[in-house]
Every structure is written in structure tokens, then in C-alpha cells.
Amino acid sequence: MNYFDYLRKRLPLYIISGIVFGLALFSLIVIGRYHSHITGVLTDMETIVLNKDKVQKQIQEIDDLDRYFKKEFNLDLTNVNADRFVFRALDDLRAHFQNAVINVNRFENSGNTQELPVGISTPIRNYATVLDSVHFLESFTLPDFEIRHMTISKGQAGEVTMTINGSFVMPSFQTGDQT
Amino acid sequence: MDKTIAVSFEESNIKIVQASSKGSGISVERAEVIEYDELDDFLKREKASEFIVTYDFKEAYHGFLSIPITKPRFQQKIVASELSRITKQENLSFTYVPIDQRIVDKKKVLEIFYFAVDNEVIQDVVGRFYDYNKVVRAVFPTVFSAASLIRSGTPDEANMGLFSTGEEKIIFFTKHGSVYFIRNYESVDAELSDFDIQNINMTISYCYQNIQINPSSVVLLGDLSESCNIKTLTSVPLAALYKGKNIQFDSTKFNEYFLPIASFFAPNLSNMLSTDFKNVNMLIKYMGYASKAFAILAVLCTGIICYGLIDSMDKRNRLTDVMSAQSAVLKTHAESMKREDVLRNITPAVDFLNRPAPVLRELLAEFAEIDMRDLKFRLLEARAEDRNTYSLTIEGVSHADKYYSLQSSFDDVIAAMRTIKDLSVKSKSVNLGDKSFRIELEYRKTG
Numbered sequence: 001m002n003y004f005d006y007l008r009k010r011l012p013l014y015i016i017s018g019i020v021f022g023l024a025l026f027s028l029i030v031i032g033r034y035h036s037h038i039t040g041v042l043t044d045m046e047t048i049v050l051n052k053d054k055v056q057k058q059i060q061e062i063d064d065l066d067r068y069f070k071k072e073f074n075l076d077l078t079n080v081n082a083d084r085f086v087f088r089a090l091d092d093l094r095a096h097f098q099n100a101v102i103n104v105n106r107f108e109n110s111g112n113t114q115e116l117p118v119g120i121s122t123p124i125r126n127y128a129t130v131l132d133s134v135h136f137l138e139s140f141t142l143p144d145f146e147i148r149h150m151t152i153s154k155g156q157a158g159e160v161t162m163t164i165n166g167s168f169v170m171p172s173f174q175t176g177d178q179t
Numbered sequence: 180m181d182k183t184i185a186v187s188f189e190e191s192n193i194k195i196v197q198a199s200s201k202g203s204g205i206s207v208e209r210a211e212v213i214e215y216d217e218l219d220d221f222l223k224r225e226k227a228s229e230f231i232v233t234y235d236f237k238e239a240y241h242g243f244l245s246i247p248i249t250k251p252r253f254q255q256k257i258v259a260s261e262l263s264r265i266t267k268q269e270n271l272s273f274t275y276v277p278i279d280q281r282i283v284d285k286k287k288v289l290e291i292f293y294f295a296v297d298n299e300v301i302q303d304v305v306g307r308f309y310d311y312n313k314v315v316r317a318v319f320p321t322v323f324s325a326a327s328l329i330r331s332g333t334p335d336e337a338n339m340g341l342f343s344t345g346e347e348k349i350i351f352f353t354k355h356g357s358v359y360f361i362r363n364y365e366s367v368d369a370e371l372s373d374f375d376i377q378n379i380n381m382t383i384s385y386c387y388q389n390i391q392i393n394p395s396s397v398v399l400l401g402d403l404s405e406s407c408n409i410k411t412l413t414s415v416p417l418a419a420l421y422k423g424k425n426i427q428f429d430s431t432k433f434n435e436y437f438l439p440i441a442s443f444f445a446p447n448l449s450n451m452l453s454t455d456f457k458n459v460n461m462l463i464k465y466m467g468y469a470s471k472a473f474a475i476l477a478v479l480c481t482g483i484i485c486y487g488l489i490d491s492m493d494k495r496n497r498l499t500d501v502m503s504a505q506s507a508v509l510k511t512h513a514e515s516m517k518r519e520d521v522l523r524n525i526t527p528a529v530d531f532l533n534r535p536a537p538v539l540r541e542l543l544a545e546f547a548e549i550d551m552r553d554l555k556f557r558l559l560e561a562r563a564e565d566r567n568t569y570s571l572t573i574e575g576v577s578h579a580d581k582y583y584s585l586q587s588s589f590d591d592v593i594a595a596m597r598t599i600k601d602l603s604v605k606s607k608s609v610n611l612g613d614k615s616f617r618i619e620l621e622y623r624k625t626g
Contacts, residue, residue, distance in 0.1 A: 003459050006309040007466070014466040017473035024480035031487040038494045045501045052504075052511045059511070062518050065525055077524040112527060131543055138537035142528075146566070147539055152559040171527040174520075 073142045080173035083107070086116050086143050089168055093145075096136050097122050108167075115167040118145075124152070124162045133162065143170040182208075183316070184225065185439035187233040187324070188304065190345025193218055196439040197227065204425025205443050210436050222311035230315050233324040233442040234304050235344055236451075240266050240273075240295040241361050243389065245288040248280065254289075262295050270298040272453045274323075276357040278390050290390070292359050294320060298453045305456060314463055315452065317442075322361050323449035324442040326353040328420060329398050337392050339415070341371075341379065342400035342437075348375060350382045352394065356446060360386055371399060371407035379413050401434050535567045538624040542569065542602065549595040552588040553579040554616070567624040570605075577614045585609065589616055601625050 100122030404419030
């Protein structure tokens with residue numbers, strides 16, 4: 001007795017429904033992936049469009065800062081020559097301390113800054129001269145002058161000498177040809 | 180029992196009853212009689228898919244059998260083995276009921292009543308239904324269907340039943356819903372006659388001798404309950420079976436259709452359907468449920484796919500709109516890239532400018548405010564510890580004549596230095612020998 005004959009008539013419905021379900025499931029997975037993908041792309045694109053305004057605002061701020069540095073420090077951030085700034089400051093220093101002995105060493109790079117060590121030895125007349133000299137040195141901004149060691153001492157002959165050891169310090173800028 | 184059709188194969192025709200379950204009973208919706216040659220047409224046009232079949236198996240094997248007393252789970256196999264031996268048939272579908280334990284040859288045995296049918300006969304009866312894509316839920320011998328109605332009436336008593344199948348009458352003995360004994364004999368009259376009374380009395384005697392049970396009544400079923408022509412009486416009371424309250428059907432037609440109606444109440448234990456057909460039924464049921472489940476899931480998937488497609492299309496349209504602003508985004512990006520060099524140098528420049536302001540001048544200016552009285556500085560040394568911290572050393576001499584004045588001036592200067600914000604005196608010393616002094620300070624700018 002072949003009982004399979006009794007099942008055979010019901011098999012097509014079973015197989016067709018199984019295939020239809022399989023196709024529906026496959027389509028669901030494909031559509032689900034497409035939906036997930038397009039949602040991700042849309043979210044990313046919307047974020048990019050939203051960030052466009054932020055980027056434009058940042059560009060404006062960069063331009064403002066660029067103008068500020070150009071106006072206040074004559075500093076072109078696109079192509080900074082730090083040495084030139086240091087030497088110009090050194091010239092100012094020499095002009096201020098005309099009777100002083102000024103020693104200059106080599107440039108040193110220390111991490112994010114480059115430094116030019118400077119030693120100043122100058123006679124002083126009174127305490128106001130000391131204040132004036134320190135104020136002058138501390139008024140440098142770009143480059144900055146960092147006073148590392150200072151002595152005011154009276155010599156045997158009664159003359160008062162001020163010795164200042166410090167450095168002109170500039171941030172380490174990157175020029176266009178650097179990576 | 181929803182919309183099930185019971186088909187009873189009787190002597191000259193086939194009786195069909197369609198009923199649905201109603202509580203513990205049934206409600207008959209349709210009853211008809213068809214000829215044997217109309218069965219194929221009926222099965223072809225009938226939409227119901229589930230059937231209960233009652234069949235008068237003329238070539239059935241039934242009788243008493245003694246088997247060893249074993250656990251119930253082994254009885255089935257022993258009975259099958261014994262039936263194969265007795266009938267010389269391997270392919271049998273059977274049911275049995277234990278009657279009583281007896282001692283035969285000093286051994287305890289279990290006496291059973293069996294009813295067996297060749298599976299090929301069942302195949303011939305049931306196969307026609309499956310040919311028309313129908314499912315036969317159960318096949319009951321006519322006696323077992325008939326007995327189920329007596330069981331439903333008086334469940335705890337032993338009874339004897341008698342009904343007619345055309346030219347033949349069937350006497351059966353039933354107790355606790357099970358058939359214990361069956362006897363067929365040719366009838367001389369369609370109504371109940373003295374000949375039938377003789378047969379009843381003989382059967383009662385035979386049963387009492389063999390299975391030691393007396394029926395409490397003889398129940399007449401079907402047409403036999405309507406009229407009789409007897410002059411003698413049975414040894415036990417005669418009773419007629421009438422339609423119960425749990426069967427909703429025309430009372431006048433009940434006797435005609437009592438066999439198909441009774442099959443709705445027949446116990447599953449009496450089902451003679453072979454294991455193969457039961458497996459086929461199970462597979463058909465599984466395939467039906469699976470097909471429905473697949474269809475429902477496919478519909479659900481289609482719904483979700485539709486939603487996903489609609490949402491994806493919506494998002495795609497939105498994406499097209501967003502992409503239209505792409506040129507502006509690219510322009511902004513290009514603008515941003517142009518400022519790459521500036522951006523690279525802005526951070527170190529801004530960080531450099533945001534460093535703490537130099538502090539030494541402020542401290543020296545504070546020293547200028549101190550009244551040194553008769554103390555004179557010889558040396559002032561400042562050493563940077565970091566950007567806003569200096570260690571200072573001051574050395575000097577006093578021109579005071581008296582030590583008191585020296586100490587007083589020194590104390591005043593120290594006190595004045597202590598009033599300077601962020602300045603702390605680390606050590607101080609006075610040499611009375613040369614009236615020199617030394618002060619060590621630390622200046623840590625905090626604000």
C-alpha cells in the first residue's frame with residue numbers, strides 16, 4: 001500500500017506555501033537590509049547637511065582668528081616663519097637694552113615650542129629701571145620672553161647689575177610643506 | 180468535533196450524518212441516505228474534509244483469548260502476536276478489552292475479548308475517502324458504534340444490545356462502555372420475534388457460563404425498538420433505546436440514523452484505523468497546520484515588506500532632497516580644506532596665547548611698596564620653577580646701630596612680605612655678626 005499517494009495531493013499546497021514563505025522571508029531580509037542601509041545613508045547625509053552650517057560657522061571663526069593674528073601680530077597662519085618673529089623681537093630687545101651685554105644661543109626645539117635662549121647683563125640705576133626692564137621683557141607676546149633666572153646684585157664698587165637669563169619662545173608652527 | 184461527517188456503511192445503503200459538537204453532545208445538521216454507487220459522487224461534491232466511518236466488517240475476527248498476565252504496555256504486543264498465530268494474518272488492525280483473570284492449568288491468565296480486521300479491508304473502505312482528498316478520523320465496527328450509545332445511557336451496568344442490519348441481527352454484550360462479546364445470526368423477521376428472544380436467552384446463558392456476567396437489561400436499538408411480535412419473554416428485562424437529550428435531531432429519524440449518530444460518541448479505543456492511516460492523518464494535519472502557518476507568516480512578511488518598501492521609498496525621496504544640497508556641502512568642504520594650513524596653526528597659536536601671563540613684574544612691583552627702613556638689599560635672585568612659580572632669595576645688610584632696630588626692621592619687612600598675595604616665606608635668617616640677613620621666598624601665582 002502506498003500511503004504516499006494520499007499525501008501527494010496535499011504536498012503542492014504545503015510546498016507552495018513553504019516556497020512563498022521562503023521567498024517572503026528572503027524578500028523581508030533583502031528589504032530590511034536595504035531599509036537599514038538607506039536609513040544609515042539618510043542619517044549620515046542629514047548630519048552632513050546639518051554640520052555644513054557648523055562648518056561654515058567654524059570657517060568664519062577661523063577667518064576672524066586669521067585676521068586677528070594678521071592685525072595684532074602680523075602673523076600669516078598659512079605660512080609662518082617663526083625665526084623671523086624671534087629675530088625681530090631680538091632686535092627690539094637690543095634696542096631697549098642699549099648698554100647691556102646680550103648673549104644669544106642656538107634655537108632649541110622643545111615639544112610644541114621652539115626657543116632661543118638669551119642672556120642679558122645690564123647695569124641699573126634704580127629699582128624703577130628693574131621694573132621697567134622686567135615689564136618690557138614680559139610684554140612680549142609672540143614670541144614670548146620667559147624669564148628663567150634673574151639676579152640683581154651690587155658689585156664691590158657699588159655698581160648694581162641685573163642679569164637675566166631667559167628665552168624667546170614661539171609655538172612650533174607647521175608650514176605648508178611639512179606633513 | 181466541528182462539522183464532522185459520520186458515514187455508516189450498512190446492509191443495503193450508506194447513511195450519512197453531518198453534525199457539530201454542542202457541549203457534551205452533538206447537533207445534527209444534515210442526514211441523508213445514499214446508495215453504495217453514489218459514494219464517489221458524494222465524496223467528490225462534499226466540502227467537509229473530516230469523516231468518521233462506521234463499517235459492518237463481515238470478515239472480522241472476534242472472540243476470547245487468554246494471555247499471560249503482564250504489564251499493560253506489553254499486552255498490545257502479546258495480543259498482536261496471539262492474533263497472528265490464531266488468524267494466520269500478519270496485517271491486522273485490532274482492539275481488545277480485558278475481561279477477567281482466570282486460572283488455566285494452574286497458571287494465572289488474563290482473558291480478553293478481541294476484535295480484529297484485516298488492514299486490507301480497512302484500506303478498501305478508507306482509501307476511497309483519501310482518494311478524494313478526505314481524512315478519515317476513525318473507523319468503528321457497527322457494534323462498537325452502537326455500544327457507545329448504551330454506554331452513554333447506563334455507564335456502570337452490564338447490558339446486552341440487539342440491533343438489526345437488514346437480514347442479520349447482532350447481539351453484543353457491553354459493560355463499562357466496552358464490548359465483551361458479539362454474536363451475529365440470520366434473522367427470520369425484520370421485527371423482534373420469538374426467534375430473537377431465543378437467541379437472546381441463549382446468548383445470556385452462554386455469556387454467563389463463559390464470562391460470568393449477567394446483563395441487567397437487553398437494549399433494543401434502531402428499528403427493533405419500534406415494534407415487536409413476541410409471545411415469549413427474555414430472562415432479563417427488555418428496553419428500547421431512545422434519543423438522548425444530548426443529541427439534537429428529529430426523534431422520528433433517530434432510529435434510522437442511530438449508527439452514524441452513535442459513532443460520534445464511540446471511544447477512540449475502538450478505532451480500527453491502522454497505524455499507517457493514523458500516521459498519514461498526523462502528517463496531513465501537520466502539513467495543514469504548516470501550510471497555514473507558512474501562509475500567515477508569508478502574509479505578515481508581505482505586510483512588513485510593504486511597510487519597509489513604503490518607508491524606504493519615503494527615505495529615498497528625502498535622500499534625493501538632501502542630496503540636492505550636496506553642491507553646497509562640497510563647496511563648504513572645499514572652503515574648509517582651503518583653510519587647512521590656518522586650522523593647523525591656529526590651535527598651537529591660540530594655546531600659546533592662552534598660557535598663564537608672566538608674573539615676575541607684579542611681584543617686583545609689590546616689593547617696591549615695602550618700606551625697607553634701614554635694611555639694604557645686596558642681592559635679589561629669582562629662579563623660575565615653572566611658568567607662574569618663582570623661588571626668590573634676598574640677601575642684604577642693615578645699617579641700624581642697634582640690634583633691636585635691626586630685628587624690628589627685619590620683622591616689619593617679613594610681615595610686609597607676608598601680606599603680598601601668593602608669596603610665602605620659606606626661610607629667614609639674620610646674622611648679628613655682620614648684620615646681614617637672608618630671606619628665601621616662594622611666589623606661586625594662583626589667580
